[in-house]
Amino acid sequence: MPYGIKLHIWGERALFTRPEMKVERVSYDVITPSAARGIIETIHWKPAIRWVVDSIQVLRPIRFESIRRNEVGSKLSAASVGKAIKAGRTDALVSYVEEDRQQRAATVLRDVGYVISAHFELTSQAGPDDNEGKHLDIFNRRARKGQCFQTPCLGTREFPANFALIENSDSMPTPDPSMAGERDLGWMLHDIDFASGMTSRFFRARMVNGLIEVPPLAADEVHS
Amino acid sequence: MSVISHRYEFVYLFDVINGNPNGDPDAGNLPRLDPETNRGLVTDVALKRKIRNYVALEQEGAPGYAIYMQEKSVLNNQHKLAYEALSITPEAKKLPKEEAKARELTAWMCKNFFDVRAFGAVMTTEVNAGQVRGPVQIAFASSIDPVLPMEISITRMAVTNEKDLEKERTMGRKHILPYGLFRVHGFVSAKLAERTGFSDEDLQLLWRALTNLFEHDRSASRGEMAARKLIVFEHEHPMGNAPAHVLFDMVKVERVDGGAEAPEPGSPARGFADYRVSIDRSSLPAGVTINEMF
Numbered sequence: 001m002p003y004g005i006k007l008h009i010w011g012e013r014a015l016f017t018r019p020e021m022k023v024e025r026v027s028y029d030v031i032t033p034s035a036a037r038g039i040i041e042t043i044h045w046k047p048a049i050r051w052v053v054d055s056i057q058v059l060r061p062i063r064f065e066s067i068r069r070n071e072v073g074s075k076l077s078a079a080s081v082g083k084a085i086k087a088g089r090t091d092a093l094v095s096y097v098e099e100d101r102q103q104r105a106a107t108v109l110r111d112v113g114y115v116i117s118a119h120f121e122l123t124s125q126a127g128p129d130d131n132e133g134k135h136l137d138i139f140n141r142r143a144r145k146g147q148c149f150q151t152p153c154l155g156t157r158e159f160p161a162n163f164a165l166i167e168n169s170d171s172m173p174t175p176d177p178s179m180a181g182e183r184d185l186g187w188m189l190h191d192i193d194f195a196s197g198m199t200s201r202f203f204r205a206r207m208v209n210g211l212i213e214v215p216p217l218a219a220d221e222v223h224s
Numbered sequence: 225m226s227v228i229s230h231r232y233e234f235v236y237l238f239d240v241i242n243g244n245p246n247g248d249p250d251a252g253n254l255p256r257l258d259p260e261t262n263r264g265l266v267t268d269v270a271l272k273r274k275i276r277n278y279v280a281l282e283q284e285g286a287p288g289y290a291i292y293m294q295e296k297s298v299l300n301n302q303h304k305l306a307y308e309a310l311s312i313t314p315e316a317k318k319l320p321k322e323e324a325k326a327r328e329l330t331a332w333m334c335k336n337f338f339d340v341r342a343f344g345a346v347m348t349t350e351v352n353a354g355q356v357r358g359p360v361q362i363a364f365a366s367s368i369d370p371v372l373p374m375e376i377s378i379t380r381m382a383v384t385n386e387k388d389l390e391k392e393r394t395m396g397r398k399h400i401l402p403y404g405l406f407r408v409h410g411f412v413s414a415k416l417a418e419r420t421g422f423s424d425e426d427l428q429l430l431w432r433a434l435t436n437l438f439e440h441d442r443s444a445s446r447g448e449m450a451a452r453k454l455i456v457f458e459h460e461h462p463m464g465n466a467p468a469h470v471l472f473d474m475v476k477v478e479r480v481d482g483g484a485e486a487p488e489p490g491s492p493a494r495g496f497a498d499y500r501v502s503i504d505r506s507s508l509p510a511g512v513t514i515n516e517m518f
Contacts, residue, residue: 012363012364013364063260065258065259065260066250067250067256067265067267068248068249068250069249069267069269070249070269071269072293075346075347076292076333076345076346076347077347078325078326078329078347081329081332081333081347082329084332085328085329085332090285090290090336090337091285091290093290093292094290094291094292094293094294095292095293095294096294097273097293097294103249105250110260142463145464145465145466145467146464146465146466146467146468146469146470147461147463147464147465148413148463148464149413149415149416149463150357150359150361150411150413150415150416151361151411151413151468153361157357157361158267158268158269158361158362158363158364159363159364160361160363160409160411160468162467162468162469163467164467
């Protein structure tokens with residue numbers, strides 16, 4: 001991978017919601033490629049490039065914790081905003097939390113750490129002055145200094161992610177001894193294919209000594 | 225109102241004396257606990273709720289400072305002020321493309337609602353532009369030391385139903401933490417602020433809200449809660465000059481033995497005097513300034 005990067009990310013809690021259990025949210029065992037891509041994009045992204053996650057190294061034991069919170073049940077409707085704009089007043093446009101309260105539990109991961117290996121490709125929107133070296137430099141410079149567009153998060157925004165660039169000369173963080181051996185994590189969300197109508201694509205995640213190889217989104221073993 | 229041009233991180237310390245800072249609906253309203261460490265927890269949304277309530281109280285529905293997610297107990301004072309006529313831009317006749325329309329709607333929401341501008345909101349439309357990511361992000365607060373919730377039985381000298389009249393009184397329960405000092409980390413992204421129009425004035429209001437967060441949130445269950453410290457890191461560069469975790473590591477909160485209320489070493493903390501907050505300024509990265517708000 002000529003233009004690859006390695007990013008070490010870690011945090012106290014994480015929630016990579018399984019799409020089949022999104023009401024009372026339950027996290028996947030590990031970070032999904034799409035969440036990993038999202039984290040990289042908070043550091044550097046331009047429409048000219050597309051990040052591709054190659055592998056995910058899981059560093060810490062997989063542990064869960066449950067948190068129940070009061071949440072609201074509905075989204076704001078565009079029509080009522082339009083009405084408020086026309087009326088020119090905001091007082092009718094409120095959501096009373098008491099009337100719309102739901103208590104939802106979330107099963108979240110505790111104390112996570114990963115190394116994401118990724119590279120990027122240029123997209124059709126790349127202009128003449130977009131070249132790989134430039135974007136790679138920008139990413140490395142930002143990641144080294146801890147710069148980001150917004151604070152990256154581990155699945156949801158209440159769980160911020162810490163990050164540090166792993167340079168070529170740096171040694172990889174060593175995974176926890178409990179990660180040894182092979183584990184089948186089952187079908188996992190790979191990413192959402194925004195090019196073809198936002199279809200979700202899934203792959204069979206296998207973890208060998210904590211390392212998950214991520215196939216390309218268009219590969220045969222990735223299914224919609 | 226100019227949009228903020230710096231990235232910020234903040235460490236916020238607050239404490240509770242004989243109160244329940246955040247009840248856990250899963251555990252019969254016991255204070256939230258981290259089951260692995262027995263440290264107390266306060267969720268991000270609990271703190272955001274209090275920030276919204278403070279802004280609603282301070283601004284009283286001033287134009288641009290409406291609160292979308294309201295508690296009914298916060299009185300709706302918006303009728304007090306005539307609405308800012310300038311913001312009305314009815315362009316419904318033009319009917320632009322769906323996406324442009326959605327952008328217009330979100331822009332209007334950001335302009336008028338403080339909580340949408342700061343924390344974001346999800347507005348459902350077919351287009352993605354109906355979703356606002358706010359610049360202000362808050363993590364879970366957790367207590368410095370493990371806490372031990374106490375259950376207190378209380379009596380009420382009255383009954384609810386007539387058929388219970390002969391009982392004369394009912395029993396109830398309160399859960400309290402005798403003391404807990406909580407630490408929370410927050411983030412303000414200058415780049416997302418550009419998109420929602422989160423201004424310097426809004427930022428000052430956020431600091432004011434954090435300063436006075438508990439002064440207007442007194443209740444029977446909360447006990448005595450107080451904001452103790454707000455340390456703000458300001459980056460010179462909008463994208464930031466240093467990793468957030470490096471800055472957070474500079475702030476240390478330690479127990480002092482023999483504090484005001486803990487004469488014996490190792491006894492549980494019962495007051496803020498039992499802790500010492502220190503900032504290791506020697507390792508301050510270039511381009512970052514520390515601002516101790518209080």
